[in-house]
Amino acid sequence: MNRRLDPDPRRLPRHVACVMDGNGRWAQSRGLARTEGHTAGEDALIDTVEGAADIGLEWLTVYAFSTENWRRPPSEVRFLMGFNESLLERRSRELHEKNVRIRFVGRRDSRVPRRTQARIDEAIELTGNNTGLTFTVAFNYGGRAEIVDAAAALIRDGVSAADVDEAALVRRLYDPEMPDVDLVIRTSGEHRVSNFLLWHMAYSELVFTDTLWPDFRRGDLYNAICTYQARDRRFGGLNC
Ligand code: IPE
Ligand code: IPE
Ligand code: MG
Numbered sequence: 001m002n003r004r005l006d007p008d009p010r011r012l013p014r015h016v017a018c019v020m021d022g023n024g025r026w027a028q029s030r031g032l033a034r035t036e037g038h039t040a041g042e043d044a045l046i047d048t049v050e051g052a053a054d055i056g057l058e059w060l061t062v063y064a065f066s067t068e069n070w071r072r073p074p075s076e077v078r079f080l081m082g083f084n085e086s087l088l089e090r091r092s093r094e095l096h097e098k099n100v101r102i103r104f105v106g107r108r109d110s111r112v113p114r115r116t117q118a119r120i121d122e123a124i125e126l127t128g129n130n131t132g133l134t135f136t137v138a139f140n141y142g143g144r145a146e147i148v149d150a151a152a153a154l155i156r157d158g159v160s161a162a163d164v165d166e167a168a169l170v171r172r173l174y175d176p177e178m179p180d181v182d183l184v185i186r187t188s189g190e191h192r193v194s195n196f197l198l199w200h201m202a203y204s205e206l207v208f209t210d211t212l213w214p215d216f217r218r219g220d221l222y223n224a225i226c227t228y229q230a231r232d233r234r235f236g237g238l239n240c
Helices: 023-028 034-054 074-097 114-127 143-156 166-170 218-229
Strands: 015-019 059-066 101-105 134-141 183-186 205-208
Touching (some): 015 218, 059 074, 074 114, 183 218, 205 218
Parallel strands (some): 015 183, 059 134, 101 134, 183 205
16 A cells, blocks of 8 residues: 655655665466566656655665676576666656656676677766756666675776875765665665665664555655654764
8 A cells, every 4th residue: 555644855764775676476376477477567667766756865776777687587688688678768857857867777798698788878967967856877886886896996096095084985986976775775674684775774774664666656755755754863972
């Protein structure tokens, strides 16, 4: 049920990140192929992105394909590459018209088909000057890989050990402008992080829902934001 609460617009999280999980189980519970669950996840994604833009959220990041998802059967991996490519081709313009700025984080390795990379570049280019929601897709993304890649960049750039600090490392993450994540939402009843945005999640609030991703809608996003707004964030200090 997408029961809807209205978040307080003055206390919105700046950055919400979503682990879109449960597509396979959604399909299997209906006697469908797992890939049908990924297809059904598209409506959830678009409604969530547009719902985020409508309430004035600044940053929304979604986990679309992890560095560990290559372990899946080749047919599912192939489907996910093609599906993401076609989703971008069909939906980028509509998001552009909503003033959404599309970005990507992840490794651009040779396993990602060239056509998929081309659609990614086109979406970034088309929407790069937009000023509304920044919608980031984590694709071939791993939190550990991101930190390792940043460490390698520090060495390549000749930064001395004495000059390595958090700011120097952040400048070498996939998107140095990406703010820390305030709220992580994971669907499908799984209570884990699965290598998502490890650096940015250091002080995130975590909200888990049993809803499977294809059933998720903006109302679920708003409910999660209300849960977040009822939390007491202390960042290691004391609120008194
Ligand atoms: C999330 O759904 C989508 C991706 C990981 C690409 P899953 O495919 O993980 O669905 P479940 O968790 O097996 O139900
Ligand atoms: C996390 O979901 C990755 C994405 C949603 C893209 P998984 O389904 O791959 O995570 P695990 O295997 O259950 O931890
Ligand atoms: Mg899963």
